[in-house]
Amino acid sequence: MKFRYRRKELQVPRLELRVAGLSLLIVALMTIVVGRLYYLQVVRHQSLAELADRNRIRIRRLPALRGLVFDRHHRPLVDTVPSFDAVIVPEDVDDLSATIERLEQLLGGGNVAERLQQAEDDERPAYDPITVEEHLDWNQVVALETHQLELPGVSLQVNPRRHYLYGQLAAHLLGYVGEVSRTDLQHPGGYANGDQIGKFGLERGWENFLRGDAGGQEIEVDAVGRRLRLLREIPERPGDGVVLTIDLDLQQVAEQALGDRSGALVAIDPKTGYILAMVSHPAFDPNIFTGGITPADWHRLMVDPGHPLQNRTIQGIYAPGSTFKIVDAIAGLQDRTLTSSTTYNCPGGLWYGNREYRCWRKQGHGTLALHRALVESCDVFFYQVGAHLGVDRIAQWGHLLGLGQKTGIDLANEKTGIIPSSQWKRNRYHERWYPAETLSVAIGQGYVSVTPLQMAQLAAEVANGGVRYKPQFVKEVDALDGTPLRSYPPVIEQRLNIDQENLDQIRDALCDVVNGPGGTARKAALPNIVVCGKTGTAQVVAEKQGARTNEKALSDQLRDNGWFIAFAPKDNPQIAIAMIVEHGGHGGSAAAPAVRDVLEKFFALYPVNTPVSPAPAGHPEIQAKAPQPREF
């Protein structure tokens, strides 16, 4: 028997019924939502509201430990030390004025109200912790800790602070850090309020290596802002270490050599362009910028007539004076307008056009050739050399040697100085070049101006045979564990083709400047090392020719700037130095002895392995009885 189950007649589903079904589902689900909200907001309101009050979360930024800075032998120059700071979260404070009063009482002073006002002006949100006092001493820390309960919203934070181990040492090179400005914050880079940022010098230039990456903590705090526990943490990544080419010992001696005189000193390795020491005085203590410089300190730096913030090695522009005669000599010899046997007569001055151009030595040098002209720094000889070359050829060689242009050192705001040419004068003054002006240029006066770093470069070029290196002060960047991340090999900017015999002639002359009888820089001589150099004394204000007054009687501001540039040893030079002493008078007396001290230290630190050739005897051209000259 067959049994067939008969199904109901199939219907087409009715749209209205399905819509009605959906409506029911919607009503049901929404009712559940309402029920849940009723449960949370009415039934459990009390306990959840309590949790809300108690259970506050703070996001704390963990500033990264800034990278350390080392000298060439990995001795630390700049490090980071912990500082105890008092911070306020304005939102957590019930009675702000009372809290401020009590806090200042506990700290024994401070300008808490001012700092809070500043934060408000900066539009810092009320839940952001504001640092109101840094570097708390032990007593202040204890006072704050014990009275924590009276001070809701106030807490202690340990923040890393930049510390410059040697204070003013190499301050302009190292630079300083400060709190990010509002402009910094507008640029991308992940900075937050209160972060430290490099503002000057190395700190600024190597900011991206030194800064590291900030981390963060999610902290649960109670109703009075005390930390309950750490919820989450993203660890910070400390900044990379920067190893300088600077030698700490040499830098210290160089700082002492300049002393409290104004001026600059740059010592360079002529084989690499690495800077060994870099001094600019007066200097400042970068530590005062850390954690915000006080307005009083800032004002003091700003109004200081010595401009301590100026890095004179790259921003000070000075007339090179007689040191520029090296450029004349190279230009003349290379352009064949001058040979070793070319002689000029110096009767004490040179009539050119309708006026007399004086030599610094009134009685004149008599007839002399290049060697003696450099040794005794005869002006008339180089007036002649300059006149035969013409300003444009001097300028060409000046530029080739790196003068009157940026050296390319990685420091901000380097000045160029000026090596004038006829084209330059047309552009600048819309006037043609007068041949007489060339004479001033030839002795490094007039429009000529250079920076001490450029002069150190010049010394290095004569020393290494005409290779212009980019001056560098960073050797490498290291990770925290010391693995090198990046190194800075020497960079050759230009290789000059200077004939060997011409170089030898100039070197011989520069050797006798220091070691020969009649040389202007005999105070720079070392017993075992042959030092070569050239002095310069540059007028600060144009003096009336011939109306030279007693230097000592001149007020400090009008005294000449004393230059000395040098390299040593003569064969296979290891170091090149340029030094200027502002208003120091003669380069031979003001700068040469100081450079000697630096050289002495250098060769104590880095003894010359190769046997040093004995100091050459006096050049035959030089008369044994030549008077100790005053040079111009």
Next chain:
Amino acid sequence: MAGIDRRLVLHFDWTLFALSLGLAAVGVISVLSATYAGPHHRLDPLVIHQLTWIGIGAFLMIAAAFLDYRALGAYAYPVYVLTVAMLGVVAVIGHSTGGSRRWINLGVIKLEPSELAKLAVVLVLVRYLREEPPKGGWRLRHMIVPAVMIMIPVALVLRQPDLGTALIMVLITATLMFVGGLNWRTMAILATAAVLAAPLAWHYLKPYQRERLVSFIDPHSDPLGSGYHIIQSEIAIGAGGEFGKGFLKGTQARLNFLPEQTTDFIFAVFAEEFGFAGSLILLTLYALLIARGIWVARHARDRFGTLLAIGVTAMVFWQATINMGMASGMLPVVGIPLPLVSYGGSSLIAMMAAIGLLISINTRRYLF
């Protein structure tokens, strides 16, 4: 007909228009609260952006209202293909934020195609289901084509990864298939298959998505990790109480403990400041919008209009319910914006345009 038919203006559905703007206003207030940093601070740019998008959205809503929705049937497939193409572009060159690739960067604006994809899914399904179902309803074999069509955008969205949007697409599909006349038995089979497939899906979830599911089931198992946000959101909502802490007075939301406090967790911000009363008002606005949508569906002149209205309404309903359910700790955390309220241009504009379609359906029953 010169310009626009006068009857279209006459029968414009002001109820839907007003309800949308009312919800958008709640959104602006909440975004303002979520970004508020103190009385001395400038208005957050997000608020201005939100207002701009509401303006654009309102314009599109009106434009869509005057569009003949029946013509959409012809465009359903092209729109679908275009949207899938955009999702494909996102997968290849998309702009990523917070670990997921969801946006196309157009320079001035960043487009989030997955928001448009929801609307495209509605359109393509409605286009398919507008035919009368056979006796007994649609069978499994009828549903293979639409299922495949839906799986493509769902898979692309899941890859981003955007679990929330994928979930909404699946729910809209289920809703439309149900209303469109799916056979009961087929429905039971599909439901069983879904339950059985769950462990398989678990396998394909990203670790963070699994964490969310685990922490949803027991938030206190990891109160500092992924369960943290559920707990904090509950606290914010509960702290609001009956009448709330008052506008701009919420503390929980502003202390940066909630992620997405202007988007996925915007409801917690609102509920803390306006309490249960505020929540009821917001829910009432949604209820009225949804009720109106269903009313439009029931009174539409053709099957296509009914299903389109249901699709749009389902989009509003599922997103609102799941978002609030998630914020109040009933559902696991998935990224779904609160419709018309959450910050975000693409979702706001797509949603307002969709409601414009509802208005169009309602208005046109007087025309034919």
